[in-house]
Amino acid sequence: MLSRRDFITGTTLGIAGLACFGPFAVSVRAAELFPKKKQRVVVVGGGFGGATAARYLKLYDPGLEVFLIEPLRQYVTCPSSNLVISGLLKMPAITHSYDRLARQGIRVVQDTVSAIDPVARYVEISKGKIAYDRLVVAPGVDFSFDLIPGMDAAARAKFPHAWKAGEQTVQLARELAALKKGGSFLISIPEAPFRCPPGPYERISMVAAFMKRTNNRGKVLVLDANPDVVSKAKLFKSAWADLYKDIIEYTPDVSLKGVDAGKRRLTTDKGELTADIINIIPEQKAGALAFASGLVTKGGRWAAASPLTFESTLHTGIHVVGDAADRDQVGSMPHSGFVASSMGKTVAAAVVALLQGKEPQLPSLENSCYSQVSDTESIYVTGVFLYDATAKKLVGVKAAGSASSGREARYTQHYRDWQTSITKDTFG
Numbered sequence: 001m002l003s004r005r006d007f008i009t010g011t012t013l014g015i016a017g018l019a020c021f022g023p024f025a026v027s028v029r030a031a032e033l034f035p036k037k038k039q040r041v042v043v044v045g046g047g048f049g050g051a052t053a054a055r056y057l058k059l060y061d062p063g064l065e066v067f068l069i070e071p072l073r074q075y076v077t078c079p080s081s082n083l084v085i086s087g088l089l090k091m092p093a094i095t096h097s098y099d100r101l102a103r104q105g106i107r108v109v110q111d112t113v114s115a116i117d118p119v120a121r122y123v124e125i126s127k128g129k130i131a132y133d134r135l136v137v138a139p140g141v142d143f144s145f146d147l148i149p150g151m152d153a154a155a156r157a158k159f160p161h162a163w164k165a166g167e168q169t170v171q172l173a174r175e176l177a178a179l180k181k182g183g184s185f186l187i188s189i190p191e192a193p194f195r196c197p198p199g200p201y202e203r204i205s206m207v208a209a210f211m212k213r214t215n216n217r218g219k220v221l222v223l224d225a226n227p228d229v230v231s232k233a234k235l236f237k238s239a240w241a242d243l244y245k246d247i248i249e250y251t252p253d254v255s256l257k258g259v260d261a262g263k264r265r266l267t268t269d270k271g272e273l274t275a276d277i278i279n280i281i282p283e284q285k286a287g288a289l290a291f292a293s294g295l296v297t298k299g300g301r302w303a304a305a306s307p308l309t310f311e312s313t314l315h316t317g318i319h320v321v322g323d324a325a326d327r328d329q330v331g332s333m334p335h336s337g338f339v340a341s342s343m344g345k346t347v348a349a350a351v352v353a354l355l356q357g358k359e360p361q362l363p364s365l366e367n368s369c370y371s372q373v374s375d376t377e378s379i380y381v382t383g384v385f386l387y388d389a390t391a392k393k394l395v396g397v398k399a400a401g402s403a404s405s406g407r408e409a410r411y412t413q414h415y416r417d418w419q420t421s422i423t424k425d426t427f428g
Contacts, residue, residue: 026117031128034107039064039355042123042132044113044289046070046098048077048337049322050138052344052426053351054106057136060352067107067130069123073097075427078196079337080419081165083372085173086206094165094419100428116293118315134351137295138322138344139287139303140164141195141335147283149258158261159280163195175277176210179218185211186221186275188256188266190283195323195335197231198381200224200281202371205236208244209374220247221275223254223268231334232371232381232403239373239407256280284335286324295320302326307393309350309360310343319347331365331394333385339367341426362387365394370415378411379404 043054046068054068074097083089102108111125116137122129143161145151151159162168176185185207189200204220211218229236229250240248255269265274290296290303295312297304304313305320307330312318322340333339342365350360367383384400387393404411 026115026120026122026124026129030122030124032122033125033128033130034067036065036131036133039133040067040131041065041134041136041351041355042067042069042130043136043138044069044123045138045140045287045322046072046075046108047138047140047322047340048422048426049340049344050136051075051098051101052341053136053138053319053321053348054344055101055104055426055428056345056348057351058105060348061355062105064352064355065107066105067109067132068098068101069109069111069113069125069130070098071110071112073110076165076169077337077419077423078163078165078199079422080415081162081169082199082203082206084165084169085162085176085203086210087173087177088206088372088375091170096423096427098427104428113289116289116318118293118318121317133317133355135318136347136351137289137293137303137318137320137324138340139289139324141284141323142287143282144285145282148256148280150261151259151280151282152261155259155261155280158264159259159278161281162279163199163281163284172277172279176207179211179216179276181216181218183216183218183277184221184275185218185277185279186223186266186273187279188254188281189222189224189226190281191225192230193327193335194281194284196337196369197334198236198369198371201229201231201236202373203279204248204250205239205244205371205373208240208247211247212244213375218247218276219249220244221273222248222250223256223266223273224250224252225254225256227253231369232379235379235404235407236371236373239377239379243374284323286326290320290324293318295324300326302328305330307331307387308363309354310347311350319351321347329393331385331387332396333365333367333383333394334369336367336369338369338422339365341422342366344426363394368418370411370418372412372415373407376409376412377407378409378415379407380411380414 160168
């Protein structure tokens with residue numbers, strides 16, 4: 001979904017430039033902004049993980065100085081963005097400002113972090129540097145376009161991923177709305193893990209629902225790099241068989257070998273394909289800030305962190321929240337908005353305890369995820385994750401998780417209520 005940092009001109013360049021310097025790159029000549037008068041936590045990144053961490057830091061300790069650094073004025077949620085693509089919702093329904101956080105005493109700084117010094121404990125932005133006692137980074141995900149031959153700038157423009165909600169969400173919605181009768185929508189799903197495991201399958205469902213609603217008589221062509229649907233498989237496949245048997249053509253175990261933007265052609269290990277709309281979701285990794293700040297182990301893909309406090313195992317005083325955290329190290333939770341929010345609260349509690357010289361409590365995380373499968377019906381899954389001393393990571397509690405037995409219209413209302421609840425909890 002469109003990057004919080006790709007969404008405005010020049011943001012990606014600002015972060016990518018960090019790669020030339022790595023950590024300890026804060027300029028000694030940079031002016032110190034907002035001289036520190038008391039304990040301060042700086043949060044970088046205003047998504048579900050970062051914004052929640054900032055809000056709960058202030059709730060847990062009102063006397064704490066909390067800064068939230070985020071380049072965008074508004075956050076567009078990935079949850080429910082597939083409904084915008086299918087025409088059921090409009091962008092304002094998934095767009096949220098940081099105004100309420102600012103009114104709660106959080107200093108919201110609209111800027112991009114260009115360097116982090118984990119020793120002197122400063123972050124640098126365009127006008128100078130900001131000191132911190134503890135730092136929370138929520139860099140989100142970036143995409144491994146280089147793994148797809150031919151995925152240059154032209155191909156990225158023609159084959160949007162829309163896996164960071166924003167401009168590309170609008171682009172796909174417009175393309176789908178203009179799809180000719182009998183047209184085709186092709187979606188390429190990367191090998192797991194990736195942000196929001198059920199997300200591609202919800203998108204498949206909602207595009208098929210659009211075709212059914214508009215009597216388009218088109219096809220949804222699915223190329224999945226995985227051997228099967230990776231989340232809610234039974235529920236999605238049941239819905240597809242009942243509702244979209246003549247619309248969805250699902251092919252698992254497909255390896256994408258290359259793309260040709262000029263010819264609108266994809267090459268796979270099973271042959272070549274083309275379609276009227278092509279939606280390529282690349283493999284994912286931790287956001288650029290995590291790599292540039294030395295938070296990712298050499299040759300790794302995600303930010304290394306402790307499962308107890310999500311503090312970086314590479315740099316003390318820095319905590320990682322959200323999709324960027326290495327699930328092999330912290331635990332088996334999915335990369336989801338709800339998990340990111342739960343991580344934000346856990347980190348906030350741990351940071352406040354550490355600043356007060358106390359021992360943080362053992363973490364307990366939750367996940368709740370709804371997916372709409374038709375214009376009226378939805379499905380869901382929930383989970384609870386507790387720290388396991390033997391495994392030394394967070395593991396799912398089987399007895400505490402659940403899933404819907406099937407699709408129901410009432411779950412769609414629950415989905416809307418869930419969206420309202422989590423965004424209010426995150427942004428105030």
